[in-house]
Amino acid sequence: xxxxxxxxxxxxxxxxxxxxxxxxxxxxxxxxxxxxxxxxxxxxxxxxxxxxxxxxxxxxxxxxxxxxxxxxxxxxxxxxxxxxxxxxxxxxxxxxxxxxxxxxxxxxxxxxxxxxxxxxxxxxxxxxxxxxxxxxxxxxxxxxxxxxxxxxxxxxxxxxxxxxxxxxxxxxxxxxxxxxxxxxxxxxxxxxxxxxxxxxxxxxxxxxxxxxxxxxxxxxxxxxxxxxxxxxxxxxxxxxxxxxxxxxxxxxxxxxxxxxxxxxxxxxxxxxxxxxxx
Amino acid sequence: xxxxxxxxxxxxxxxxxxxxxxxxxxxxxxxxxxxxxxxxxxxxxxxxxxxxxxxxxxxxxxxxxxxxxxxxxxxxxxxxxxxxxxxxxxxxxxxxxxxxxxxxxxxxxxxxxxxxxxxxxxxxxxxxxxxxxxxxxxxxxxxxxxxxxxxxxxxxxxxxxxxxxxxxxxxxxxxxxxxxxxxxxxxxxxxxxxxxxxxxxxxxxxxxxxxxxxxxxxxxxxxxxxxxxxxxxxxxxxxxxxxxxxxxxxxxxxxxxxxxxxxxxxxxxxxxxxxxxxxxxxxxxxxxxxxxxxxxxxxxxxxx
Numbered sequence: 001x002x003x004x005x006x007x008x009x010x011x012x013x014x015x016x017x018x019x020x021x022x023x024x025x026x027x028x029x030x031x032x033x034x035x036x037x038x039x040x041x042x043x044x045x046x047x048x049x050x051x052x053x054x055x056x057x058x059x060x061x062x063x064x065x066x067x068x069x070x071x072x073x074x075x076x077x078x079x080x081x082x083x084x085x086x087x088x089x090x091x092x093x094x095x096x097x098x099x100x101x102x103x104x105x106x107x108x109x110x111x112x113x114x115x116x117x118x119x120x121x122x123x124x125x126x127x128x129x130x131x132x133x134x135x136x137x138x139x140x141x142x143x144x145x146x147x148x149x150x151x152x153x154x155x156x157x158x159x160x161x162x163x164x165x166x167x168x169x170x171x172x173x174x175x176x177x178x179x180x181x182x183x184x185x186x187x188x189x190x191x192x193x194x195x196x197x198x199x200x201x202x203x204x205x206x207x208x209x210x211x212x213x214x215x216x217x218x219x220x221x222x223x224x225x226x227x228x229x230x231x232x233x234x235x236x237x238x239x240x241x242x243x244x245x246x247x248x249x250x251x252x253x254x255x256x257x258x259x260x261x262x263x264x265x266x267x268x269x270x271x272x273x274x275x276x277x278x
Numbered sequence: 279x280x281x282x283x284x285x286x287x288x289x290x291x292x293x294x295x296x297x298x299x300x301x302x303x304x305x306x307x308x309x310x311x312x313x314x315x316x317x318x319x320x321x322x323x324x325x326x327x328x329x330x331x332x333x334x335x336x337x338x339x340x341x342x343x344x345x346x347x348x349x350x351x352x353x354x355x356x357x358x359x360x361x362x363x364x365x366x367x368x369x370x371x372x373x374x375x376x377x378x379x380x381x382x383x384x385x386x387x388x389x390x391x392x393x394x395x396x397x398x399x400x401x402x403x404x405x406x407x408x409x410x411x412x413x414x415x416x417x418x419x420x421x422x423x424x425x426x427x428x429x430x431x432x433x434x435x436x437x438x439x440x441x442x443x444x445x446x447x448x449x450x451x452x453x454x455x456x457x458x459x460x461x462x463x464x465x466x467x468x469x470x471x472x473x474x475x476x477x478x479x480x481x482x483x484x485x486x487x488x489x490x491x492x493x494x495x496x497x498x499x500x501x502x503x504x505x506x507x508x509x510x511x512x513x514x515x516x517x518x519x520x521x522x523x524x525x526x527x528x529x530x531x532x533x534x535x536x537x538x539x540x541x542x543x544x545x546x547x548x549x550x551x552x553x554x555x556x557x558x559x560x561x562x563x564x565x566x567x568x569x570x571x572x573x574x575x576x577x578x579x580x581x582x
Contacts, residue, residue, distance in 0.1 A: 009388075012384050013388070016381075016385070019381065019400070022455075023402065023455070023458065024402055026418065029424065030410075033417075042422060042423060093306070096305060097303070097306040101298055101301070103306065109306065112313060119321070119561075120516065120560075120564055122536070122540065123324050123558065124320045124321065126550060126553055127323040127327065127554070128316065129544075130323070131320060147316050149312065150309055180301050205405055209410075211408055212537070212541070216545060227409045230410075231523060234413055235523070246413070248410075248413075250410075256405045256406070256407065259405075264398050267401065267463075
C-alpha cells in the first residue's frame, strides 16, 4: 500500500506532462515551422537555421498577389475590439435595468435573453445576410460588426453576477444622490472585474477567430479580417508554401494567446458563470 | 423580516415608479431594438424564405409551399450529412469525455499551485483560432506530414484526411484536442462540488476506488455530463471551419456537414429557399438529439 502511494504522484505528473506536451505540441510545431526554411519543415523538428523570410513574405503580401496582410490585422482588430466594448457596455446596462431596476416585464425580457442563447445560430445566417444586404452593409466593416454589438450571453452572465451584489450598496449610493448610470459606472463596473474579464476574453476570442460570417458578408480583399484572408490564401495559390502558412497561423494565434495569458487568473473563477457558452 | 426590509427600501428609493421605469427602459431599449431587428425579424424571415423559391438576386420570389422541405428530406445527401455528424459526435463525445474527465481527475490530486499551470497549458488549445489550427493539423497529418513520417518507422501510412472511412474521425480528434482542457475545467468544477464526506463514508463502508468512482463521482457529475454532451451535439451539427479548411467536405462527401451544404447551396448555387429549409431541418435535428440525450441521461434525484 505504501509503495503504491509513493509512486502514484510521480505517475500523475508524468501522465499530465505527456498530455500537456501533446496539447501544446501543435503550437510548438507551428511557431518553429514559421521560422524554418521550406526544406526543413517536414524533415526536421528543430531547425538548423532560423529565417524571418516567411513573415517577410506574408507581410509584403505574397508574390505578385497584392494581399494586404498588415491591413487585414487592422481589420481583425476593428471587428474584434468594437463588438467587445459594445457587448460589455450593453450587457451591463441591460442586465442592470432588468435585474436591479426590475423594469416592468423584466421576467419576460430575462427569458428572452435565455431563449436567444439557446436558439442555434444556423437559423439566422441566411436572413441576417439578406438584412445586411438590404441595409447596404455588404463589403463593409459595419456589416461584419452589427450583428455582434449585443450578446445575450453577456447580458445573462452580468445578470447572474448582479444578483450577488447587496441592495444596501445601491441604496447608499441612491441616497447620496447618484444617478442610475453613475451607479453602473462607479459601483457595478469596478465590482464586476472578473465577469468583465471573462466577457472580454470570450467575445474578443470569438470575434477574432470568426470565420463564416465575415466570409459571407465581405468579398473585398482590403476589408477581410486575417482569418478569412489567411484561409483563402491557404486554400488558393499558396498551398505549397507551408512555412508561410505557419507564419500566418502564428500571427492569427498570437493575440488571443496573449489575451488569454493576461486574463488567465479570471478564467477559472469565471467558469461557473460561463456555464452556457459552447 | 428580511423581505420586509427590502421592500421598504425599494419604496423609499423608488417613490417615483414611472421615472424608474423610464430610465430602465432607456437602458434596455438597445437590447429590445436589437432583439427585434437581429433576432425576431431574421428568425421569422428565415421561416418565410424556406417556403419560397428564390435565387437571392431576382425580384421574383415564388411561393412553393412544402417543396423545399420535401426536397431536403428526399435528398440522399441529407442522410449522408446526418450520418457524418453522428459519426463525428460518437468519436468526439467518447474521446473528449475520457480525456477531459481523466484530466480533471488527475489535476484534482495535485497541489493547487501546479494545477493552475497545467490548466493554463491545456486551455491554450481552447483559445486557438479555427482557421489557424486547421492549417496546422492539415500539415501535421498530411500524406507526407510529420505524423506519417513518424509512423513510417513502423511501416504504416495513414490517409488521415484522404481515407473516407477515417476523415471524419480525424476531424473529431482535432476538435477533441481543442476542447479537452476546457471541458476538463468543467469536470474539475463538478468534482470540487462533490462533498468529500461522501467518499469518506464510502471508504468506511469498504468501497474500493473503482466503486467510489462509479457510485459517487459519475452520478454526481450528471449535470456536467449533460452540459458537455449538449455542447458536443451542437458542435457536431454546426461544424464548418475545420472541414471547410481541411477537406472541403470530401473525400466522397465523408466530411460534408450541414453547415458546409448550407453555405454551398446559398452562396454557391444561390438557392436561398433550399438553404433556409436545410437550416431549419438542421436546427430541428439538433433539438431532437439534445432532447433525446437529456431524456436518456438526465437525473434530478441523485442522493438527495
